[in-house]
Amino acid sequence: MLRTTDRGLYCEAGDFFIDPWAAVPRAVVTHAHGDHLTWGCDGYLVSHDGAGVTRERLGRWGSGVDAVVYGETRVVNGVSVSLHPAGHILGSAQVRLEYRGEVWVVSGDYKTDPDRTCAPWEPVRCHTFITESTFGLPIYRWPSQRQVFDELNGWWAANAAEGRVSLLCAYALGKAQRLLSGLDPAIGPILTHGAVERMTALYRHGGVALPSTVHTTDALRAKATTGAIVIAPPSVTGSTWLRRFGEVRTAFASGWMRVRGARRRRGVDAGFTLSDHVDWPQLLTAIDATGAERVWVTHGFTGPVVQWLTARGLDARAIATRWEGERDDAAVDAGDDDAPAVADASAAHESAP
Amino acid sequence: MKQFAALYDAIDASTATSSKVAALVTFFRKAPPADAAWAVAFLTGRRPKRLVKAPDLRAWAGDAAGVPPWLFEECYAQAGDLAETMSLLVPEGDARESEGLSWWVEHRLLPLATRDAEAQKADLLDAWSTLGGSARFVFNKLLTGAFRVGVSDGLVVRALAEVSGVNAETIAHRLMGQWEPSATWYTQLVGTETTDADWSRPYPFFLAYPLEAELSSLGEVHEWQIEWKWDGIRCQLVRRRGRTFLWSRGEELLASRFPEVESCAEWLPDGTVLDGELLAWRDGRPLPFSELQRRINRKTVGKTLLADVPCALLVYDCLEQGGIDVRAHSMTDRRAMAASCVRSLPSGASIALSPVLDPPTWEAASAARADARGAMAEGLMLKRRVSPYGVGRRGGDWYKWKVTPLTVDAVLVYAQTGHGRRAGLYTDYTFAIWDGDTLVPFAKAYSGLTDAEIRQVDRFVRANTVEKFGPVRTVKPELVFELAFEGIQRSTRHKSGIAVRFPRIARWRQDKPAREADSLETVRALLHD
Numbered sequence: 001m002l003r004t005t006d007r008g009l010y011c012e013a014g015d016f017f018i019d020p021w022a023a024v025p026r027a028v029v030t031h032a033h034g035d036h037l038t039w040g041c042d043g044y045l046v047s048h049d050g051a052g053v054t055r056e057r058l059g060r061w062g063s064g065v066d067a068v069v070y071g072e073t074r075v076v077n078g079v080s081v082s083l084h085p086a087g088h089i090l091g092s093a094q095v096r097l098e099y100r101g102e103v104w105v106v107s108g109d110y111k112t113d114p115d116r117t118c119a120p121w122e123p124v125r126c127h128t129f130i131t132e133s134t135f136g137l138p139i140y141r142w143p144s145q146r147q148v149f150d151e152l153n154g155w156w157a158a159n160a161a162e163g164r165v166s167l168l169c170a171y172a173l174g175k176a177q178r179l180l181s182g183l184d185p186a187i188g189p190i191l192t193h194g195a196v197e198r199m200t201a202l203y204r205h206g207g208v209a210l211p212s213t214v215h216t217t218d219a220l221r222a223k224a225t226t227g228a229i230v231i232a233p234p235s236v237t238g239s240t241w242l243r244r245f246g247e248v249r250t251a252f253a254s255g256w257m258r259v260r261g262a263r264r265r266r267g268v269d270a271g272f273t274l275s276d277h278v279d280w281p282q283l284l285t286a287i288d289a290t291g292a293e294r295v296w297v298t299h300g301f302t303g304p305v306v307q308w309l310t311a312r313g314l315d316a317r318a319i320a321t322r323w324e325g326e327r328d329d330a331a332v333d334a335g336d337d338d339a340p341a342v343a344d345a346s347a348a349h350e351s352a353p
Numbered sequence: 354m355k356q357f358a359a360l361y362d363a364i365d366a367s368t369a370t371s372s373k374v375a376a377l378v379t380f381f382r383k384a385p386p387a388d389a390a391w392a393v394a395f396l397t398g399r400r401p402k403r404l405v406k407a408p409d410l411r412a413w414a415g416d417a418a419g420v421p422p423w424l425f426e427e428c429y430a431q432a433g434d435l436a437e438t439m440s441l442l443v444p445e446g447d448a449r450e451s452e453g454l455s456w457w458v459e460h461r462l463l464p465l466a467t468r469d470a471e472a473q474k475a476d477l478l479d480a481w482s483t484l485g486g487s488a489r490f491v492f493n494k495l496l497t498g499a500f501r502v503g504v505s506d507g508l509v510v511r512a513l514a515e516v517s518g519v520n521a522e523t524i525a526h527r528l529m530g531q532w533e534p535s536a537t538w539y540t541q542l543v544g545t546e547t548t549d550a551d552w553s554r555p556y557p558f559f560l561a562y563p564l565e566a567e568l569s570s571l572g573e574v575h576e577w578q579i580e581w582k583w584d585g586i587r588c589q590l591v592r593r594r595g596r597t598f599l600w601s602r603g604e605e606l607l608a609s610r611f612p613e614v615e616s617c618a619e620w621l622p623d624g625t626v627l628d629g630e631l632l633a634w635r636d637g638r639p640l641p642f643s644e645l646q647r648r649i650n651r652k653t654v655g656k657t658l659l660a661d662v663p664c665a666l667l668v669y670d671c672l673e674q675g676g677i678d679v680r681a682h683s684m685t686d687r688r689a690m691a692a693s694c695v696r697s698l699p700s701g702a703s704i705a706l707s708p709v710l711d712p713p714t715w716e717a718a719s720a721a722r723a724d725a726r727g728a729m730a731e732g733l734m735l736k737r738r739v740s741p742y743g744v745g746r747r748g749g750d751w752y753k754w755k756v757t758p759l760t761v762d763a764v765l766v767y768a769q770t771g772h773g774r775r776a777g778l779y780t781d782y783t784f785a786i787w788d789g790d791t792l793v794p795f796a797k798a799y800s801g802l803t804d805a806e807i808r809q810v811d812r813f814v815r816a817n818t819v820e821k822f823g824p825v826r827t828v829k830p831e832l833v834f835e836l837a838f839e840g841i842q843r844s845t846r847h848k849s850g851i852a853v854r855f856p857r858i859a860r861w862r863q864d865k866p867a868r869e870a871d872s873l874e875t876v877r878a879l880l881h882d
Contacts, residue, residue, distance in 0.1 A: 137424075137427060137428050137431055138418065138420050138424065138428060138441075138442055139428045139431060139432055139438060139441040139442060141441070258441065259431070259432050259433075259437070259441070259776060259777070260365075260432075260434070260437055260776075261432065261433045261434065261437075261772070261773050261774050261775065261776030261777065262776065262777065264773065264774035265774040265775065265776075265778075265804070269366065269367075270366065301427070301431075303427070304424055304427045307423065307424075308424065311421075
């Protein structure tokens with residue numbers, strides 16, 4: 001049904017690509033992060049919930065976006081295509097393909113933890129499941145969200161009490177809004193960097209309830225930054241823009257913060273383990289829930305995940321991708337908040353036969 | 354244990370010395386003396402040796418986590434720290450512990466050393482299910498002998514001084530040498546009345562910063578005592594009550610490892626403390642450091658080795674004379690005292706005075722530095738003639754001025770993931786040089802690149818892996834780096850036949866293709882023989 005090509009996953013029968021990384025005539029796109037959405041395609045099929053952010057991201061190519069609601073089936077050259085919630089960010093979708101009785105599902109990025117800012121992940125039964133593996137090692141087990149948000153609010157409150165501004169670095173699309181949904185507005189004003197504010201407005205437009213926010217430019221002009229928390233893409237750390245807030249404490253929220261070395265390397269004052277990807281237990285439970293006998297693994301720790309699944313009797317293999325997902329440092333270095341990292345060619349070496 | 358773990362977290366989370374000291378003060382104010390004693394021991398680097406065999410630890414943690422060995426190794430490579438890998442993998446228990454640090458150390462940790470494997474495993478599983486969060490991580494760090502935290506001894510001393518009201522120099526001196534952490538010991542450490550029971554104790558070492566300023570900013574050359582900076586083991590020789598104690602800078606007692614020096618010290622009067630450098634020494638010249646290495650790890654020395662690699666203490670300074678602490682005297686005075694001590698020894702002694710060079714001008718000093726490698730020295734030491742002997746590293750009075758390092762352009766051939774803050778990144782590199790058409794591994798280097806460069810190289814490694822051997826990746830030989838190192842020796846233990854001292858990356862030669870890296874032939878030409 002699907003095969004890997006130099007432009008991404010290709011469905012021959014339906015003549016379309018899923019999350020291609022180069023311009024193609026027809027693309028089905030799981031979500032609007034830079035490593036899944038590329039410019040220059042003639043047509044994009046995305047979820048209804050994700051259409052707004054996708055159009056914003058695509059700029060002039062946005063006119064090619066066609067949206068379906070979750071669960072609605074489109075028949076493309078005889079292949080039935082439907083999108084199902086992936087729980088990653090607003091509008092993120094798993095792609096279900098059915099052709100002559102065979103069912104494949106491409107997960108895109110996903111998590112099974114609840115998230116107030118997007119529809120929850122749904123297991124979709126299939127013969128072949130193509131899964132991400134960004135955090136596919138058992139050291140990655142997420143603490144309870146409640147605990148993380150309590151720590152985060154506690155950190156903010158302590159900084160505010162010392163007269164410092166809190167800077168919380170997070171990807172502008174998705175993570176920023178999820179964090180917003182867990183902040184306690186009673187502590188102080190919540191300010192957003194322009195990139196974050198644009199995406200937040202689209203979330204609100206899509207019916208997601210979020211605490212009220214103030215654009216940083218307005219807050220700075222009004223000198224109303226006392227005790228504030230600023231949500232901004234990681235690229236702002238060390239910038240001159242940041243100095244305008246006076247004494248700042250910095251934190252980063254990501255699944256990578258689970259490991260101390262990654263926290264120290266980033267040089268932030270605090271790291272909060274909050275991810276929009278599945279952790280190890282979620283990954284294994286999700287694979288199980290699909291009932292798939294064949295699993296293709298991409299984006300991350302493909303080698304260990306394939307070896308684990310193979311030992312459990314599944315037909316598993318790694319597929320190479322040009323992207324490496326939300327790789328720790330790489331994603332942040334690129335000026336854009338969630339711009340892609342470089343490929344891991346070694347994925348090919350790590351694949352099981 | 355929770356309080357100590359909280360202290361660890363507070364130190365770990367901050368880069369500001371003031372908040373580190375504040376966290377230490379808070380801890381020491383509240384801690385019972387026995388807990389405080391162990392905390393001082395661990396914070397000043399007195400770690401218990403590894404108590405349980407590493408393969409056992411891995412196996413038991415893997416069992417407890419339901420993770421097979423191969424997957425444990427993958428996790429370890431990503432987390433870059435064994436203690437942390439165990440903490441992240443083993444499921445948390447109900448964290449009901451309330452015992453203090455000393456209880457955990459004395460009743461759980463140290464007894465592991467004498468228990469059989471079965472009992473060790475039971476104890477550990479119990480500890481892992483009892484301890485929660487950071488306390489478990491800290492316990493594991495102590496367990497693996499890898500406990501380290503971002504405070505210098507100086508900050509610990511500062512905090513103890515603040516808590517006790519005893520001045521910092523006294524605390525620093527009381528922390529020297531060997532002691533057993535206990536409530537009694539801690540009470541004496543912070544006690545206001547003098548209890549210098551341990552007379553074997555050395556003084557805190559005075560250390561030098563590298564010279565970065567212009568020579569002209571140092572004033573006149575004759576204000577400085579200029580001597581060779583030797584590449585050996587910095588030592589204090591303590592002679593008191595008819596006994597000799599030879600201490601390394603790491604505050605390790607080198608008893609019976611250098612018998613020629615110790616027997617010579619018997620000629621020194623009681624109440625003498627000398628600062629100097631232990632060197633492998635023959636015919637008035639140092640032997641290469643690799644020779645000294647043959648002696649370092651031997652607890653007892655055989656006759657053959659003693660004859661092959663004779664050692665001597667080259668004396669720089671005198672810290673105590675006639676039982677009186679003379680550290681506040683000027684360098685010039687102390688030098689004279691050191692000279693008179695050494696002069697009283699029989700000829701041919703294994704304790705000698707390290708020469709002072711007295712160059713008439715800074716130009717002459719520069720020239721001496723350029724010749725240092727020929728004298729088998731690492732460079733020069735500049736010591737202000739009026740300077741007292743201080744505590745720790747302090748700027749202004751003492752500088753080390755090392756020789757310009759040798760450099761070689763070499764090709765990156767193997768990479769391995771790093772540890773600590775470099776966990777999960779390819780940061781540990783092996784470099785090769787050309788021998789005809791083949792590349793021969795030549796040196797390993799782990800430092801010298803900026804964080805941004807490390808990430809670039811990491812991406813190159815991932816995208817250009819040719820083969821994987823466990824954690825090591827062979828990469829396409831494309832990237833060229835200039836390696837700097839202090840010394841170069843022939844070696845039978847290295848494939849290239851050459852060993853270098855302190856190799857590190859000087860810069861990334863992005864302008865050079867691999868073909869233009871240096872060859873074994875050009876590197877051999879750097880050998881001094």
